[in-house]
Amino acid sequence: MAAPIPYEYKYLRSKKRFPHVWCPGCGIGIVMGSIVRAVDALGWEKDDIVMVSGIGCTSRMPVYVDFNTLHTTHGRALAFGTGVKMANPRLHVMAVMGDGDALAIGGNHIIHAARRNIDITAVIVNNNNYGMTGGQFSPTTPMGARTATTPYGMIEPGFDICELMSAAGASFVARGTVYHVMELDGMLQKAFDGKGFRVVEVMAPCPTNFGRANRLGGPVKMMTHLRESTITPAQAKKMKPEELEGRTLRGIFVDRETVSYLDRYDELCRRAVEPEGAAE
Amino acid sequence: MIDVIVPWGETRLVQGNEAVALGAVAAGIEFYAGYPITPSTEIAEILARYMPLMGGRWIQMEDEIASISALIGARLAGSKSMTATSGPGFSLMQEGIGYACMAEVPLVVVDVMRAGPSTGLPTQAAQGDVMQARWGTHGDHPVIALAPASVRECFDLTIRAFNLSEQFRTPVILLPDEVIGHMRERVTFPAESEVTVTPKPVPDVPIEWYEHYHPTPSSVSPMASYGTGYRFHVTGLTHDVHGFPTTKEAEVVAKMERLKNKITRRLDDLEDVRMHGMEDCRVAVFAYGSVYRSALAAREALRKKRKSLGVFRPVTLWPFPDRTVKEMLDSMDVVIVPELNQGQLVHEVERMTSDSVRVIPLHRVDGYEITPEEIVEAVLEVM
Numbered sequence: 121m122a123a124p125i126p127y128e129y130k131y132l133r134s135k136k137r138f139p140h141v142w143c144p145g146c147g148i149g150i151v152m153g154s155i156v157r158a159v160d161a162l163g164w165e166k167d168d169i170v171m172v173s174g175i176g177c178t179s180r181m182p183v184y185v186d187f188n189t190l191h192t193t194h195g196r197a198l199a200f201g202t203g204v205k206m207a208n209p210r211l212h213v214m215a216v217m218g219d220g221d222a223l224a225i226g227g228n229h230i231i232h233a234a235r236r237n238i239d240i241t242a243v244i245v246n247n248n249n250y251g252m253t254g255g256q257f258s259p260t261t262p263m264g265a266r267t268a269t270t271p272y273g274m275i276e277p278g279f280d281i282c283e284l285m286s287a288a289g290a291s292f293v294a295r296g297t298v299y300h301v302m303e304l305d306g307m308l309q310k311a312f313d314g315k316g317f318r319v320v321e322v323m324a325p326c327p328t329n330f331g332r333a334n335r336l337g338g339p340v341k342m343m344t345h346l347r348e349s350t351i352t353p354a355q356a357k358k359m360k361p362e363e364l365e366g367r368t369l370r371g372i373f374v375d376r377e378t379v380s381y382l383d384r385y386d387e388l389c390r391r392a393v394e395p396e397g398a399a400e
Numbered sequence: 401m402i403d404v405i406v407p408w409g410e411t412r413l414v415q416g417n418e419a420v421a422l423g424a425v426a427a428g429i430e431f432y433a434g435y436p437i438t439p440s441t442e443i444a445e446i447l448a449r450y451m452p453l454m455g456g457r458w459i460q461m462e463d464e465i466a467s468i469s470a471l472i473g474a475r476l477a478g479s480k481s482m483t484a485t486s487g488p489g490f491s492l493m494q495e496g497i498g499y500a501c502m503a504e505v506p507l508v509v510v511d512v513m514r515a516g517p518s519t520g521l522p523t524q525a526a527q528g529d530v531m532q533a534r535w536g537t538h539g540d541h542p543v544i545a546l547a548p549a550s551v552r553e554c555f556d557l558t559i560r561a562f563n564l565s566e567q568f569r570t571p572v573i574l575l576p577d578e579v580i581g582h583m584r585e586r587v588t589f590p591a592e593s594e595v596t597v598t599p600k601p602v603p604d605v606p607i608e609w610y611e612h613y614h615p616t617p618s619s620v621s622p623m624a625s626y627g628t629g630y631r632f633h634v635t636g637l638t639h640d641v642h643g644f645p646t647t648k649e650a651e652v653v654a655k656m657e658r659l660k661n662k663i664t665r666r667l668d669d670l671e672d673v674r675m676h677g678m679e680d681c682r683v684a685v686f687a688y689g690s691v692y693r694s695a696l697a698a699r700e701a702l703r704k705k706r707k708s709l710g711v712f713r714p715v716t717l718w719p720f721p722d723r724t725v726k727e728m729l730d731s732m733d734v735v736i737v738p739e740l741n742q743g744q745l746v747h748e749v750e751r752m753t754s755d756s757v758r759v760i761p762l763h764r765v766d767g768y769e770i771t772p773e774e775i776v777e778a779v780l781e782v783m
Contacts, residue, residue, distance in 0.1 A: 137644065166631060167627060167628075167629050167631060168627065170477070170626050170627075172473070182633065183633060183635075183644060183645065186631060187631060188626040188627065188631050188632070189631075189632075189633045189634070190473065190476065190626075190633075190634050190635075191633070191634065191635035191636070191637065192469065192472075192473075192499065192636065193469070193495055193496070193499055193636055196465065196466070196469040196495075196496075199461065199465070199466035199467075199469035199470050199473070200469045200470065200472055200473035201473060202433075202459070202461070202466075202469075202470045202473065203431065203433065203469065203470030203471060203472060203473025203474035203475075203476075203477070203479075203481070204473040204474065204476060204477040204626060205473075205477075206431065206457045206459060206470070206474060206479075207430070207431050207457065207473070207474035207475075207477035207478055207479035207481075208477040208478060208479075208625075208626065208627050210627060211477065211626060211627050228462050228463060228466075229462060229466055232461075232462040232466070385457070388452055389452045389455070392452035392453055393452075393453055
């Protein structure tokens with residue numbers, strides 16, 4: 121008896137595109153699955169979705185999904201996406217990026233995308249290093265961590281992606297992990313289903329580079345660590361300050377009704393064509 | 401609404417940059433993204449005012465890299481797109497220009513040239529970006545660049561830049577120098593019926609047959625837009641006919657050859673030169689942009705002294721008009737090449753002429769224009 125084909129396959133490019141480039145134990149494929157399930161739950165048409173990415177392991181994702189896809193230059197996914205969304209506001213634009221792509225070379229673009237509140241959902245897979253180029257440190261590498269370019273340990277403090285995005289003006293900000301997949305599915309669904317700039321940070325292991333350099337014990341142990349080291353705000357409330365040490369919050373931190381960039385642009389166009397003096 | 405913006409058939413006093421903006425409107429611009437930089441800002445300012453009236457979309461991005469990136473995204477989603485900048489911004493845009501060459505996305509990039517390198521002389525003229533226009537981005541790539549020499553040409557060549565970008569599916573660079581961008585002239589605009597606008601080519605094959613980079617005899621296939629049912633992948637990686645990354649030798653070579661051939665097989669459609677008195681002279685001036693105007697004035701001044709000077713002007717700088725330059729300039733005794741740089745296109749002229757032709761560069765890099773008197777003086781020295 122033939123095995124039933126999972127419905128997720130409807131959203132994947134089957135011909136010639138697989139196997140994918142990601143290492144065994146990588147978290148990016150899990151994020152892709154989660155994105156596909158969120159899209160399916162929302163009932164979006166594949167023709168109406170544009171997935172944009174930059175450069176890096178995460179940014180290889182668009183090759184595999186059967187949407188309109190755009191693999192751009194390093195750090196520029198949101199700038200390309202801004203053009204796509206403005207040219208055709210009917211399209212659902214999502215940008216998938218890694219931590220280095222989104223926050224180092226793309227740092228300027230992401231804070232301005234958030235400030236502008238452009239109608240794009242950014243999914244940032246945070247694996248704490250540049251995986252594709254061999255595990256150099258990124259803006260989210262923890263202090264003290266070893267990477268290919270921090271042989272004596274990381275001396276720069278990292279970004280808190282969610283705090284940064286919240287302060288910059290994003291209308292939706294959440295953090296999930298590739299261990300808590302059901303939760304991630306829901307988060308992505310909420311993120312996709314709204315106006316303005318929406319950000320989901322997904323914590324994911326990079327066993328090949330970051331894990332090995334820091335002797336984190338392989339994919340299973342790194343997944344276990346995600347389970348044990350992350351807590352929801354509700355759990356955090358019940359914990360003593362010393363118990364919170366070394367733990368990271370997961371959940372939806374910002375979900376606000378805001379006027380998006382495209383709404384404001386449309387309003388501008390209406391004002392522009394009014395006869396002079398009508399504004400009074 | 402568009403008719404109100406472009407003064408079709410009327411005569412007006414217009415600035416070069418303003419004419420670029422009007423040319424963009426005439427060509428059907430739908431998206432503009434840019435970052436403020438002198439001496440190009442008037443183009444952004446005028447379009448910021450007009451585009452919301454035309455149902456177009458205009459945005460000031462956080463830098464020039466973001467601007468060119470947004471342009472590519474917008475064109476892939478179906479909007480004719482343009483940006484305007486100057487040398488320093490043009491340097492930042494090279495990343496996106498290379499991407500657009502590789503991904504074959506039509507765009508117009510206006511670089512109103514100021515003196516460099518680096519921040520240089522921000523409000524003063526130069527022709528220092530001619531080689532950057534050709535080789536600014538990394539790797540072999542096709543390039544089309546046009547240099548206007550009058551305000552009317554700013555209008556006409558902006559339209560031509562849009563048309564060529566659609567016909568060749570590649571970025572086209574408009575290179576006015578600061579003198580041309582900021583000059584005001586009396587311009588009689590053409591009637592709307594006299595202007596040809598190339599529509600965005602639309603594929604007519606069934607969706608399942610569509611190849612985003614279908615090889616054709618002309619090397620250019622119609623490009624679908626996102627959201628029209630033709631789902632496709634776009635990448636800056638070397639790719640196959642569907643747009644998916646490849647490292648297979650045959651596919652890589654086919655892609656690179658096609659990128660080159662789409663320009664080199666249609667040189668006649670791209671070549672645009674102006675010649676004055678080339679039949680009866682032994683000395684000629686090769687000049688473009690604002691310097692061409694000085695060359696024409698120098699020719700007039702010399703005619704009064706009963707001396708004949710030929711003037712050869714490329715309007716399309718890239719691809720360089722190799723064949724015509726050879727045909728027309730190789731029979732000269734002397735070719736003087738005045739440029740607002742330390743010698744860029746002069747090397748192309750040298751490449752296309754034999755040793756028997758004396759090629760004399762004439763440089764000016766202080767931000768001021770080359771005057772007719774300077775050219776006359778250089779000509780008289782060799783006559």
